[in-house]
């Protein structure tokens with residue numbers, strides 16, 4: 001096998017003939033002697049002429065090629081039960097691995113199935129009615145179900161990313177995710193994938209229990225919800241970073257928790273056409289992929305970075321509690337809205353919080369108070385929607401001026417002109433105000449008053465860690481309990497949470 005690179009002008013189709021000829025050249029054989037050809041990666045190169053770059057593996061005729069295979073799922077109707085709390089990426093992929101290993105997942109999910117959940121999210125955006133158990137973070141598919149569905153992770157050390165991607169394709173995602181350098185599924189496609197995962201788990205003997213918020217975990221284990229009790233020797237706890245009631249449960253039980261750094265800032269929303277022009281140097285054509293961006297800056301010794309950028313996306317209210325304003329972004333597979341949004345955040349470490357915030361909940365309480373301050377400001381200044389967000393034009397924010405008017409936004413609950421530069425903690429605001437003009441040096445046109453900043457982007461990762469034994473992955477105080485995914489503080493994003501789910505399930509199975 002020989003691996004080689006191929007570049008084609010964007011818009012030009014990669015045909016079988018082109019591939020065969022290039023593969024022949026790479027192998028040093030006539031095209032007719034080429035066997036299997038596999039495109040393993042596709043990326044956009046917009047540095048000069050805009051190109052698709054392909055990484056291709058070519059095999060000689062007769063040379064064996066092993067396609068990637070996902071291990072089969074076993075029938076687990078009569079097998080040992082394992083309780084999985086939370087049906088987000090970590091919980092779902094843990095459950096799939098349990099099936100592969102012959103264990104029966106019993107999934108307890110506080111929210112609703114993905115179809116019923118859509119109704120609650122629509123009510124939240126339009127009427128401001130928040131269901132505390134069914135919203136943009138809670139319900140089948142977790143926080144990942146109504147998202148951009150970006151599937152890249154910076155860390156490949158966590159496990160085999162291909163396994164997650166191949167399973168997603170088997171459950172209905174486009175095969176493009178196997179090759180795209182920055183794969184994404186899109187919020188319009190994700191619910192079907194999530195439903196197919198459920199069908200697979202149930203068909204093989206696993207169980208789903210919706211509307212089942214876990215309220216207690218007794219040693220042994222007996223796991224309690226409002227109306228039922230479930231028993232198992234092992235429990236995977238994959239409740240995500242917004243499940244503050246689970247952290248409270250740990251505190252009540254005296255089980256160790258630790259404060260952990262997270263990132264805090266704003267959502268920046270630009271017109272997508274502007275980002276397209278910036279990224280493609282004014283050469284954007286409608287057939288090109290909607291442009292993305294990402295950046296990391298160092299400002300006064302701290303990382304300021306873009307987070308979860310949604311090209312052609314919309315902003316959504318992702319609060320899980322009344323009286324708080326939290327934003328996040330999502331987009332369809334086509335990424336075809338008029339807006340480009342991204343979190344732009346500053347890394348916060350334990351010790352950055354003001355006096356009065358102490359112990360393992362220090363950063364969680366700090367995070368919540370900032371979300372509440374956003375809510376209060378908006379409500380005290382004439383907001384018509386309970387999740388309306390304080391907002392400021394980008395240059396006004398950096399200059400410390402309240403904006404006279406605001407550009408249109410995709411954020412349905414609405415934006416209300418505010419001194420966001422004062423509402424954010426000074427150490428965050430000051431760094432962001434320096435970072436935006438700095439970003440403009442590499443992305444000319446990014447620093448503009450046509451961009452709107454909305455507050456607050458605070459749920460970047462968990463501000464609490466549930467520490468686990470590095471070998472067994474069990475909680476340090478509770479053998480048999482596996483804190484897992486983003487909520488445990490060991491993952492961030494869909495893929496890394498899914499991989500953590502797989503790792504927890506595998507380690508758990510070895511211990512049985």
Ligand SMILES: Cc1cc2nc3c(=O)[nH]c(=O)nc-3n(C[C@H](O)[C@H](O)[C@H](O)COP(=O)(O)OP(=O)(O)OC[C@H]3O[C@@H](n4cnc5c(N)ncnc54)[C@H](O)[C@@H]3O)c2cc1C
Nearest residue numbers: 086088090110142143144147149150214240485486493494
């Ligand atoms: C709008 C939005 C867009 C995003 N876009 C992307 C993206 O494009 N790419 C990306 O990589 N990441 C994205 N993220 C982040 C990503 O969704 C999370 O990192 C990921 O979902 C974490 O997975 P998890 O399984 O650990 O937790 P979660 O997805 O948070 O799942 C936890 C589950 O546990 C359930 N639960 C909580 N408490 C209880 C309880 N007491 N009892 C029973 N069940 C409970 C919740 O209802 C939830 O379903 C986005 C997040 C949001 C909100």
